[in-house]
Amino acid sequence: MCGRYTVLANETAIRTEYGLAHSIDSFQPSYNIAPGQDVLAIIHDGKERRAGYIRWGLIPSWAKDEKIGYKMINARSETVHEKPSFKNLLAQKRCLIIADSFYEWQKQGSRKQPKRIQLADRGLFAFAGLWDKWQTDDKVVFTCTILTKDANPFMKQIHDRMPIILPKQKEAEWISPTKQHPVQVKEFLAEVNIEDLTSYDVSDYVNKAKNNDENCIAPIA
Numbered sequence: 001m002c003g004r005y006t007v008l009a010n011e012t013a014i015r016t017e018y019g020l021a022h023s024i025d026s027f028q029p030s031y032n033i034a035p036g037q038d039v040l041a042i043i044h045d046g047k048e049r050r051a052g053y054i055r056w057g058l059i060p061s062w063a064k065d066e067k068i069g070y071k072m073i074n075a076r077s078e079t080v081h082e083k084p085s086f087k088n089l090l091a092q093k094r095c096l097i098i099a100d101s102f103y104e105w106q107k108q109g110s111r112k113q114p115k116r117i118q119l120a121d122r123g124l125f126a127f128a129g130l131w132d133k134w135q136t137d138d139k140v141v142f143t144c145t146i147l148t149k150d151a152n153p154f155m156k157q158i159h160d161r162m163p164i165i166l167p168k169q170k171e172a173e174w175i176s177p178t179k180q181h182p183v184q185v186k187e188f189l190a191e192v193n194i195e196d197l198t199s200y201d202v203s204d205y206v207n208k209a210k211n212n213d214e215n216c217i218a219p220i221a
Contacts, residue, residue: 001074002127002146002163004206005033005102006116006217007040009124014051014098017124018042018171024051031216033099034209035073041129041144042096046177051098058145059134060085066134066141075130075145077164077189081182086145089130090182094174096126096166097146101217103206104199106158114206115158116217119165120196126171128164128189147189154197165194 007014011027014020024040033039038053057069072085080086100123105112119125131144147164155162166174170192206216 001148001161002102003035003073005099006031007033007098008100014124018049020049020051026053030212031214032206032209032212035070040098041131042175044175044177054131054142054144057143058132059141059143061132061134063134069143072145074148077147077149080147081186086130087182089132090185092179093131095129095131095144096171096175097129097144098126100124102163104159114202114204115199116202117197117199120198126166128166128174152194164189164192166192167195
């Protein structure tokens with residue numbers, strides 16, 4: 001799964017990397033992004049790429065209560081095409097969720113050791129995400145979820161699931177505005193190979209979402 005991550009790059013670097021023509025409103029780097037917070041996502045509106053902040057934790061458009069979002073921070077790619085909450089989103093509501101590392105907790109006896117995980121060969125990357133719009137008479141909320149898959153050999157020693165990190169050459173295809181059949185999208189995700197990863201131990205300081213500074217990523221012996 002994926003329950004915490006970072007975006008430490010500056011706005012200029014992100015706009016350059018992802019070909020964004022416009023500034024990112026309210027841009028803010030973060031050492032400890034948690035569910036329920038607003039996260040940086042990119043879509044293609046049919047003319048150009050657009051970046052903005054949406055809430056992490058998907059609220060389906062048909063949901064009666066927005067609290068359901070806290071249960072839907074991740075979606076399993078293997079079955080996403082079958083689930084009512086996600087099936088229609090696969091067709092045309094795909095997004096890039098920008099990050100440069102994520103945290104996972106490795107079970108070690110009776111405790112869990114937090115680890116910071118990065119790509120070995122590049123800094124910025126994008127999780128494969130889905131988004132939706134939830135609306136009531138007096139409220140509109142845009143939300144998202146991160147797609148996951150079975151852990152690769154590197155991640156299996158840490159956790160049995162992992163977020164899908166899109167290869168650079170697959171990002172444009174993922175957010176293409178062209179409508180696609182959900183099964184085709186599921187097959188696309190199944191073929192994504194995760195690049196080489198590295199990890200190191202960090203302290204329990206990162207466990208608390210309110211902690212958001214460089215101590216979150218400080219290595220420990």
